[in-house]
Amino acid sequence: ELQLVQSGGGVVQPGGSLRLSCVDSRSTFSSYWMTWVRQVPGKGLVWVARVSNDGGNTKYADSVRGRFTISRDNAKSTLFLQMKSLRVEDTAVYYCARTIYYSSSDNWFDSWGQGALVTVSS
C-alpha cells in the first residue's frame, strides 16, 4: 500500500519552473523529517534536499541550492519541491521519502513515494 502519493511531474522548458507535491496518507506526517531523492533514467539515486518535521530546517545538494525550495504543509500532510531555473540535467524521476532522522549526518529513508518524472527539454 502506497502511503506517499506524488503529483506534479511533467515537461518544462529550460529555465522554467515546476512544483512537485507528496501527500502522506498517515496521521504521523508532522513527526517526520522528509527528503527528496532523484534518479536520472538509467542512473543511480541522488539525494536532493531535506526538511525538518516543523519545516524550519532545510538542507540542499550543491547542484540545486538556490534553485529548488523544499517545504511542507503539516496541516495537509503534504511535502513540496519548488523547482526554478530548471536545467536539462535536472531531468529525472523525483521521489519523496519519509526520513528517520537519527542525527544531522545519520538519516535513512523508510517509506518512499512512487516517483514523478520531470523532463526539462526545449
Place this chain on the structure above:
Amino acid sequence: QSVLTQPPSVSGAPGQRVTISCTGSGSNIGAGYNVNWYQHLSGTAPKLVIFDNNSRPSGVPDRFSGSRSGGSASLAITGLQAEDEADYYCQSYDSTLNTFLFGAGTKVTVL
C-alpha cells in the same frame, strides 16, 4: 563515478547466497557513518531493507543482512528468491562533501 563503489551486477541461482559490497573512504563509511541499503525495482518506490548497518525494518525477511567493517559495507542475501531480483543501493553520509550519498547500484539477477 560514485564515491560509494558497488559492483554493477551480481547473480546467483535460487537458494544461493549473494553479497553486494559498498566501498567508501575515510570521509564516509570509514569515518564511521552508518550505511543503509535499498531495494529498487524500476518504476516502483524504493524499499529500505537494511538500516544502521545491520538492522532490518519490520517485514523484511531475515534472508537480508548487512555488515560494515572499516571503510566498506556489505549486503548479503541468503536463500535467493526470484522476487529478490532488483537493483540494490547503499547509502551513507560524506563529511567532506557534506551530503548524503548513494552508491551507483548493483543489479541482482536470479538465474
